[in-house]
Amino acid sequence: MTPRVLTCDETLAEMARVLTVEAAALTRMAAEVGDAQLRAVEILEAMEGRVIVSGVGKSGHIGNKIAATLASTGTPAQFVHATEASHGDLGMVTPRDVCLVISNSGETSELADIVTYSRRFAIPLIAITRKAESTLATQADVVLLLPDAPEACGIGMAPTTSTTATLAMGDALAVALMKRRGFEREDFKVFHPGGKLGAQLILVDGLMHTGDALPLVAPDTPMSDALLTMTAKGFGLAGLVEGGRLTGIITDGDLRRNMGGLMARSAGEVATRGPKVIRRGEPSTV
Structure with missing residues (x-):
């Protein structure tokens, strides 16, 4: 046929x-x-x-x-x-x-x-x-x-x-x-730890670092000291903290943009202000 x-x-x-x-x-x-x-x-x-x-x-x-x-x-x-x-x-x-x-x-x-x-x-x-x-x-x-x-x-x-x-x-x-x-979603993630779906369901708590592991500096910290902190902690960045709150972040990009006279500046002068943040207990993909 x-x-x-x-x-x-x-x-x-x-x-x-x-x-x-x-x-x-x-x-x-x-x-x-x-x-x-x-x-x-x-x-x-x-x-x-x-x-x-x-x-x-x-x-x-x-x-x-x-x-x-x-x-x-x-x-x-x-x-x-x-x-x-x-x-x-x-x-x-x-x-x-x-x-x-x-x-x-x-x-x-x-x-x-x-x-x-x-x-x-x-x-x-x-x-x-x-x-x-x-x-x-x-x-x-x-x-x-x-x-x-x-x-x-x-x-x-x-x-x-x-x-x-x-x-x-x-x-x-x-x-x-x-x-x-x-x-609920929190129960669902218990049965789906692997793959892309598992990654979507991981909470920030499961990925974040805390305490002394964090590279944190004050706004008036000289950049020479800020660089030492960044190197010692191994994250390739530093967080700017004022009054117990994260108010800025220093990344490799910030270092390149301020290369001229970098060592004469403070961390507060180099940092990018108003970083986006995510709180403990929220999904890591938010």
Whole structure:
């Protein structure tokens, strides 16, 4: 079969159609939020252990992301692959946990063992599925129904709309739990110490130097002494302090701009006044 080559306009139109179909499903989900979603949040908030997220195929990939989002926002969570659960990983699931099981059809055979295990040991089971009459839905304590919306792919079969809806439902649960627990920026940074995000969340306190480590001089300090202070402290600059307040700063640029007769001047004559400051307890990226 020879594939039909789409024109540029047709390609963009197809992409826009996919986004429109998926957005419509999310809008419908938002309108249908109700008692089931509230009950799911209450169960997750009250649990003493972790959210055990499980699924197979694309649902498994989405489940991994949901577990990661929950864990990073204050709700302990772990993804357990349904097939591995049947081969010993059920030992990771305890009566203190809550199972969040994902299946678009609700009839995924690989989920049978983890569902049965949750029922046997009275572990709360929350299902995310599109079929209210499915085996998974009838076994669950709470069912979070996905909209009966078409997949956005051209043949209507590849998981697209359904996986987007599942991911959005997971985000809704995680963010609602954040709000109910009062999870704030300061809590978030505890779980995100690395990378660019971690750098954005570091407080000034974690970077600043204090006390005798600081190169500080008074306005009437001769520049010969100010240079010795700058060299001894190793920061390549000096702070100008008057009455216990930072009122200026001397940098290498200030030294170059005042090279003529530098040694005959005082620190106050060379310093750049009114430096920008940031206070203890503020994010380092302010």
